[in-house]
Amino acid sequence: MxxxxxxxxxxxxxxxxxxxxxxxxxxxxxxxxxxxxxxxxxxxxxxxxxxxxxxxxxxxxxxxxxxxxxxxxxxxxxxxxxxxxxxxxxxxxxxxxxxxxxxxxxxxPRWLDEAEEAWTALPEPAERRTAVVPVWRRPWMVLGRDTFAGDLLARLGVDHVYAAHPERYPRVPLEELRAKAPDLVVLPDEPYRFTAGDGPEAFPGLPCALVSGRHLTWYGPSLARAPRVLAGALGAAGR
Missing domain, CATH: 3.40.50.1980 (Nitrogenase molybdenum iron protein domain)
Incomplete structure (x- = not known):
């Protein structure tokens, strides 16, 4: 093959x-x-x-x-x-x-069984938080409806505020994103590579979680570790 x-x-x-x-x-x-x-x-x-x-x-x-x-x-x-x-x-x-x-x-493969078990065994989140999840800037684009990353975050207790948007990856002005006043802003390092110096400064006063894009958006062997990796990054936001 x-x-x-x-x-x-x-x-x-x-x-x-x-x-x-x-x-x-x-x-x-x-x-x-x-x-x-x-x-x-x-x-x-x-x-x-x-x-x-x-x-x-x-x-x-x-x-x-x-x-x-x-x-x-x-x-x-x-x-x-x-x-x-x-x-x-x-x-x-x-x-x-x-x-x-x-x-x-x-x-x-064993890794796929482990990935499925890792997500099936997740405990009910102790709290639910809202989030804006940019995936690009210049222009700003965020997670919208019906996305893999959105479903993954929801299972970790994070509900992104554009989940009901008619588009899957809408372009939204930065002023509108700030006005949503989410509990946190989730900034992955792909497809746009958000970093500590490129992203959080656009959301003053809002907790920002810098997360691994591979664990947020890839569906493959990384799925097995994704709950632990992402939970750590999301939990640290705002501390």
């Missing part, structure tokens, strides 16, 4: 579970750190000719991270494309199982 992955989290999942199955991955696929495969461009602008030349048995993609015209072009070139949809933690586990099976796995 030769697989090309157009999604960083799926790349990690396949590489960890089925060493040698990956023939290609995007330039943004940085896990595992020793990944040595052909690079095929970005998630939004893959080099289609390079992918076709690799002659993969399967291309794995995601309906949010990859563009439909690119996937249609790969299908037109005769390639089999599997497209995932991940908007909740349970759906992530189901889709990961589907992807790995399609890539040749003969059973569920």
């Amino acid at each position: 030769r697989v090309v992955s157009l999604v960083p989290s799926l790349t990690e999942a396949v590489a960890v579970t089925l060493p040698g199955a990956l023939a290609g991955a995007t330039d943004w696929c940085c896990r595992p750190e020793d990944l040595d495969v052909a690079r095929v461009g970005g998630t939004k602008n893959p080099a289609l000719d390079r992918i076709v030349a690799l002659a993969p048995d399967l291309v794995i993609a995601n309906e949010e991270e990859n563009r439909a015209p690119d996937l249609d072009a790969l299908r037109a070139a005769g390639l089999h494309v599997l497209v995932t949809e991940v908007r909740s933690v349970p759906q992530a586990c189901t889709e990961l199982d589907r992807v790995l099976t399609a890539c040749g796995a003969r059973g569920r």
Whole structure:
């Protein structure tokens, strides 16, 4: 089985579970750190000719991270494309199982069982907090409706204030974000790399939690540690 992955989290999942199955991955696929495969461009602008030349048995993609015209072009070139949809933690586990099976796995990997157990065993949050969750600045964009990261945060007791917005990643003026007066602002280090000196200064007086984007937005082996990693970062905000 030769697989090309157009999604960083799926790349990690396949590489960890089925060493040698990956023939290609995007330039943004940085896990595992020793990944040595052909690079095929970005998630939004893959080099289609390079992918076709690799002659993969399967291309794995995601309906949010990859563009439909690119996937249609790969299908037109005769390639089999599997497209995932991940908007909740349970759906992530189901889709990961589907992807790995399609890539040749003969059973569920232990890390996926551990990830599912970690999220199923979460205690009821002692308190619920509201949050604004920017994912980009210039312009400011935040989590909106029906997102994987939003579902993940809700399971940790954090309800983001734009969960009912008609858009999934709305652009919202900074003044409006501040006016929402959330209990905290959650600032991941991807896709925009928020840091202690780039992000919190925009929200004076509001507790800010700098969190790992990999643990907030990736669905793969990182899911097993995500509850502990994120709970620590969220709990420390405002202390």
